[in-house]
Amino acid sequence: MEKKLFQAESKRLLEMMINSIYSQKEIFLRELISNSSDAIDKIYYRALTDDSLSFDKDSYYIKVTPNKENRTLTVSDTGIGMTEDELEANLGIIAKSGSLAFKTENELKDGHDIIGQFGVGFYSAFMVADEVTVISKSLGSDEAYKWHSTGADGYTIEPTEKETVGTEITLKIKENTEEEQYDEYLEEYGLKSIIKKYSDFIRYPIKMDVIESKLKEGTENEYEEVEEEQIINSMVPIWRKNKGELTDEDYENFYSEKHYGYDKPLAHIHTSVDGAIRYNAILYIPEKTPFDYYSKEYEKGLELYSNGVLIMNKCADLLPDHFSFVKGMVDSPDLSLNISREILQHDRQLKRIANNINKKIKSELQNLLKNDRDKYVTFYESFGRQLKYGMYSDFGMNKETLQDLVMFYSSKEKKLVTLDEYVARMPEDQKYIYYASGESNERIEKLPQTELVADKGYEILYFTEDIDEFAIKMLMNYKEKEFKSVSSSDLGIDASDNEEKSETEEKADKDLFTEMKNILADKVKDVRASKRLRSHPVCFSTDGEVTIEMEKILNSMPD
Numbered sequence: 001m002e003k004k005l006f007q008a009e010s011k012r013l014l015e016m017m018i019n020s021i022y023s024q025k026e027i028f029l030r031e032l033i034s035n036s037s038d039a040i041d042k043i044y045y046r047a048l049t050d051d052s053l054s055f056d057k058d059s060y061y062i063k064v065t066p067n068k069e070n071r072t073l074t075v076s077d078t079g080i081g082m083t084e085d086e087l088e089a090n091l092g093i094i095a096k097s098g099s100l101a102f103k104t105e106n107e108l109k110d111g112h113d114i115i116g117q118f119g120v121g122f123y124s125a126f127m128v129a130d131e132v133t134v135i136s137k138s139l140g141s142d143e144a145y146k147w148h149s150t151g152a153d154g155y156t157i158e159p160t161e162k163e164t165v166g167t168e169i170t171l172k173i174k175e176n177t178e179e180e181q182y183d184e185y186l187e188e189y190g191l192k193s194i195i196k197k198y199s200d201f202i203r204y205p206i207k208m209d210v211i212e213s214k215l216k217e218g219t220e221n222e223y224e225e226v227e228e229e230q231i232i233n234s235m236v237p238i239w240r241k242n243k244g245e246l247t248d249e250d251y252e253n254f255y256s257e258k259h260y261g262y263d264k265p266l267a268h269i270h271t272s273v274d275g276a277i278r279y280n281a282i283l284y285i286p287e288k289t290p291f292d293y294y295s296k297e298y299e300k301g302l303e304l305y306s307n308g309v310l311i312m313n314k315c316a317d318l319l320p321d322h323f324s325f326v327k328g329m330v331d332s333p334d335l336s337l338n339i340s341r342e343i344l345q346h347d348r349q350l351k352r353i354a355n356n357i358n359k360k361i362k363s364e365l366q367n368l369l370k371n372d373r374d375k376y377v378t379f380y381e382s383f384g385r386q387l388k389y390g391m392y393s394d395f396g397m398n399k400e401t402l403q404d405l406v407m408f409y410s411s412k413e414k415k416l417v418t419l420d421e422y423v424a425r426m427p428e429d430q431k432y433i434y435y436a437s438g439e440s441n442e443r444i445e446k447l448p449q450t451e452l453v454a455d456k457g458y459e460i461l462y463f464t465e466d467i468d469e470f471a472i473k474m475l476m477n478y479k480e481k482e483f484k485s486v487s488s489s490d491l492g493i494d495a496s497d498n499e500e501k502s503e504t505e506e507k508a509d510k511d512l513f514t515e516m517k518n519i520l521a522d523k524v525k526d527v528r529a530s531k532r533l534r535s536h537p538v539c540f541s542t543d544g545e546v547t548i549e550m551e552k553i554l555n556s557m558p559d
């Protein structure tokens, strides 16, 4: 048997790749399963154009079989298989992708599911195995061949026996070392969870023999261990199903299966876009704030799939910060993946998907606001603060998106209202949108500064969160109405109905004010007679941009 050597460059490439392309070893299984799925797909595509072939979906599958005693893991499939030449070309030449060639030859463009393209995934097996054996029989051939390699030093190919068409790949799993554990790749549980994580939506069944504890027949409490073949993956991803066939419960189940949260989502968005860029997405508005949401630990992002294969757990680029609470997934066949299929090239496609998603979320929230206010208020109580942060950061870039979504407590309605509702109710002579800042609604209600505005019958928005006033300052105005703090010195209200004072009274006031100013020294800028007060004797007011409340917050912030 002749031993063939990798070319020098290939040898280096293999070493490099085995050690550096992938950040996680467990993805070798994703790669092998993807290859098997591609191999089955190839029969499927052949059958489309070749009348002598039929494709009966039920007879195609992938099987994963661990063997603890021999420390082997076998991934077999009933796919198209490889001839001797194909074994040589596809597994002997690194970065040669038979699957990419297949796509080009068969002019598969839209909607195909073939995953392979880089011609490196197979070698990821060497991250967990010292030895890899591939036995394959190609469709339409009587001969089977065995490819065998112990890694960088080359491979052998020899004839062998195999009954059925397809490929069987056996890995001799490495021994545990102090730094690395490999045993999970031999354990039923470990393998199942890796399959679920990365390959749940492979279109063909991924089978495993699983030991189940079952009630012994004819007994009531005697159990026996039974081995049975189970399908591990869910196959048809919910996002590829027809919206009409899916119930709210289906979406809720998906939410909890995927561990997006432990709550029940308030709303979901299911969208399929088929245009310049194609993608499916399922997005959720959660009900409850995750415990770490307003902390540095919280990581925003959506799951990202390419043709049903998980590429990224939390793709942050898909979500703007102001909607960082949204959970869900995006699947697109049009992404430019890098070679490890773990990281994306930051490209236009991703930006476009992100833009669309931003709009979708906004319109879903507006929908909720319009059609199910209670739910919206629940949402707002959980995540409203984030919307306001969003308004404040980015220098008002997201003004358009967010200004219709924020709510504040209203002095008139005694509940949360939107800016739109406020402006719609404004009497004609009211110039500004008035707000008052304070610790709580109760405290604000007692503020002397609110008296005049309230007396005029104008509505006041209560700002009880630190961010409120800062966010509004970014907004500057809403529907051409400026915001005005009730403590600002110029309220734009004509208060001339106050009775006139006599000259001597004014003189007495003036002396009093000068005296007060002297005592308060640098604590206040001025002491003036106020026309705004009704039942309270004094109040603070501000002239500049920064109100007293804002100043308090700024002063409390660490430098």
Ligand code: ADP
Residues within 6 Å of the ligand: 031, 035, 036, 039, 077, 079, 080, 081, 082, 090, 091, 096, 097, 098, 099, 100, 115, 116, 117, 118, 119, 120, 121, 122, 123, 167
């Ligand atoms: P890619 O999948 O990106 O093409 P891989 O290194 O994973 O790269 O695989 C290289 C090639 O080997 C594939 O393109 C395919 O032609 C062939 N191949 C790998 N695994 C199988 C398999 N299970 N059945 C048939 N062909 C396979």
Ligand code: MG
Residues within 6 Å of the ligand: 031, 034, 035, 115, 116, 117, 119, 120, 121, 122
């Ligand atoms: Mg591959």
